[in-house]
Amino acid sequence: MPTTRMSDEAATQSAILLEIFLELDAGSPECVRAQLIEGEMVVTTAQAGSHEHCLSRFTEQVVRRHEFSISAHKGLVLPSYGPHPDNHVIPDLTIVGRREFRGAPPWWRPYGELKMVVEATGDRPELDRTAKRRSYALARIPLYLLIDRERAATTLFREPGDGDYLVHHTAAFGKPVPLPSPFSFDLETTDFL
Numbered sequence: 001m002p003t004t005r006m007s008d009e010a011a012t013q014s015a016i017l018l019e020i021f022l023e024l025d026a027g028s029p030e031c032v033r034a035q036l037i038e039g040e041m042v043v044t045t046a047q048a049g050s051h052e053h054c055l056s057r058f059t060e061q062v063v064r065r066h067e068f069s070i071s072a073h074k075g076l077v078l079p080s081y082g083p084h085p086d087n088h089v090i091p092d093l094t095i096v097g098r099r100e101f102r103g104a105p106p107w108w109r110p111y112g113e114l115k116m117v118v119e120a121t122g123d124r125p126e127l128d129r130t131a132k133r134r135s136y137a138l139a140r141i142p143l144y145l146l147i148d149r150e151r152a153a154t155t156l157f158r159e160p161g162d163g164d165y166l167v168h169h170t171a172a173f174g175k176p177v178p179l180p181s182p183f184s185f186d187l188e189t190t191d192f193l
Contacts, residue, residue, distance in 0.1 A: 010083050014039075018085040025075075025088070025107075033073075038131045039084035044122065054120045054147045055092055057191045065185055067098050068115060075107040076117075079138035081163065087135045093118035115182060116143035125150055133157060137164045143180070147192060154189050 021041055025034040028043075035042045059070055074094040078087045088107055093116075100113045117136055119128040128146055136144045137160040144157040144165065152173045157165035158180065171177045173193045176186035 014083070014085040017041075021085075021088060033090050034088075035090055036085065036088040037127055037135070038080055038082060038087065042124065042127065050149060051092075051120050051122055054149065054192045055118065058118060058145070058147070058187065059093065061185070061187060062095065062183065066183065068095050069098055069101050070095050071101060074101065074104070076139070077107050077109045078135045081131070081134045081138060087131075089132060089135060091117040091132075092120050110139070110141075112140070114139075114141045116145060117141055118145045118147065120147040121149045121151075134164055136160070143183075145177075145179075145187075147189075149192075152193070154187070154192065 017039065018036070021034065021036040024041065024043075028034050033044045035044075055072070062068060062070065071094045072092060073090065075088060075090050076094065078089060080087045094114065095116045095118070096110075096113050097115065119132060121128050125148065129148070133144060133146070137157070140160050142158060142160065146155045146157070148155065153170050154173065154177050155168055155170040156177050156179065157168045159166040169177065171189060174190045176188055178186050
């Protein structure tokens, strides 16, 4: 269900929520990640070592083969699913072309520049599995890779449409995940264990 038109009262509440979120984000120390996801403020701090290990192994494989820019701190403003203000998310990894981050503001509305976003599940895995997935699809981000540590599986979502991804491929940790163009290699997941 794509974004629907809001009543005046809902629009006012959404504006207030967005204002509160932006104030929280502006006053947060750099080690704190504030996000606004489907009308819920989510605040996270430093992640567990296993979380960062999976992201590091992924990054090593991508950097070895391609010239992309990768960020673990890029704020994205994306469509929301339902009567909420736009989502303000910080993916675990945001991957763009080599020079796409230049000149981008802290909270960026990407328009076709993103190649892939990556999330490794943390304290609230359902946000990554559902709310963020829908937001990434609504924003037409071509590839979303979910490293689901609790389920010991990696899922690649592709072909965004109709408020979700139309195609996905899941592989248990230890099995390769084929990444399509512009990556064009099999992601090894054995070291995610």
